[in-house]
Amino acid sequence: MKRVAVILCAVFSVALAAEEVEIPKYMKICNRKSENVNDCLKTAIQDAIPKVSKGVPELNVPVLDPYYVALEEISYSNGMMQGKLLMKEVNAYGTSRAKILKVKSTFSEDRQRLEVDVLFPRIFIDGEYKAEGHLNDFKVGGKGFFNVSMEGVKTVWDITGRIENDRWVVEHFMVLPEVEKMKVYFDDLFNGDESLNNIARSFINEYWPLFYRELLPIASARWDKMMTDFANLVFSKLSYSKLFA
Numbered sequence: 001m002k003r004v005a006v007i008l009c010a011v012f013s014v015a016l017a018a019e020e021v022e023i024p025k026y027m028k029i030c031n032r033k034s035e036n037v038n039d040c041l042k043t044a045i046q047d048a049i050p051k052v053s054k055g056v057p058e059l060n061v062p063v064l065d066p067y068y069v070a071l072e073e074i075s076y077s078n079g080m081m082q083g084k085l086l087m088k089e090v091n092a093y094g095t096s097r098a099k100i101l102k103v104k105s106t107f108s109e110d111r112q113r114l115e116v117d118v119l120f121p122r123i124f125i126d127g128e129y130k131a132e133g134h135l136n137d138f139k140v141g142g143k144g145f146f147n148v149s150m151e152g153v154k155t156v157w158d159i160t161g162r163i164e165n166d167r168w169v170v171e172h173f174m175v176l177p178e179v180e181k182m183k184v185y186f187d188d189l190f191n192g193d194e195s196l197n198n199i200a201r202s203f204i205n206e207y208w209p210l211f212y213r214e215l216l217p218i219a220s221a222r223w224d225k226m227m228t229d230f231a232n233l234v235f236s237k238l239s240y241s242k243l244f245a
């Protein structure tokens with residue numbers, strides 16, 4: 001009986017140990033009861049970004065700058081416009097140059113919320129795409145390379161979650177980026193008609209805020225899910241009481 005208990009205990013502690021990863025040395029610990037916890041978190045996050053964006057294998061964090069997406073599909077349907085956009089071999093550059101402007105934290109017995117104001121001075125995205133759709137009865141589509149350069153991308157990371165078994169279980173990670181400047185390039189949206197494509201490119205580069213505003217809610221819901229999963233990969237391995245002392 002005693003032997004079984006010892007074995008169970010050993011198995012259990014191995015399982016526990018496998019779940020908890022030592023907090024990386026470069027991660028500054030902030031005491032949530034301290035008066036200047038927000039300033040501490042601001043520095044902690046700012047300092048961690050360049051290191052974390054190179055990837056942290058023991059926390060399952062991939063390389064974040066450039067952030068690589070093999071395949072992404074978006075369907076869109078609204079009134080006159082329907083379409084499907086397939087993106088391949090996408091890389092997003094520039095996330096490691098994020099500036100943390102401000103952190104506001106809210107702690108309670110069993111919940112935590114962080115609101116982090118972030119500025120990305122420049123983000124560049126490129127990849128391959130395939131598009132097909134309709135604009136009224138007009139068929140549009142094409143494929144090739146695309147790129148998007150953005151400047152002054154500002155957002156709040158609004159991260160909320162509960163504290164459970166000494167882990168921060170993130171429930172939502174919301175982002176709603178505002179973009180100061182955007183320039184879009186794509187090879188072909190009109191099945192090879194270069195002059196129509198030039199018109200479309202100019203049009204989109206002139207009126208991108210309209211398109212952006214239209215796509216933001218769709219993108220935002222996706223990002224919430226993606227960022228929440230990502231945050232939980234990390235925080236499910238770190239002891240809450242050690243990280244937030």
Ligand SMILES: *[C@@H]1O[C@H](CO)[C@@H](O)[C@H](O)[C@H]1NC(C)=O
Nearest residue numbers: 124145146147148149183185
């Ligand atoms: C986007 O791609 C086009 C075509 O390959 C290229 O001419 C342009 O310089 C690229 N944009 C940026 C900002 O690199």
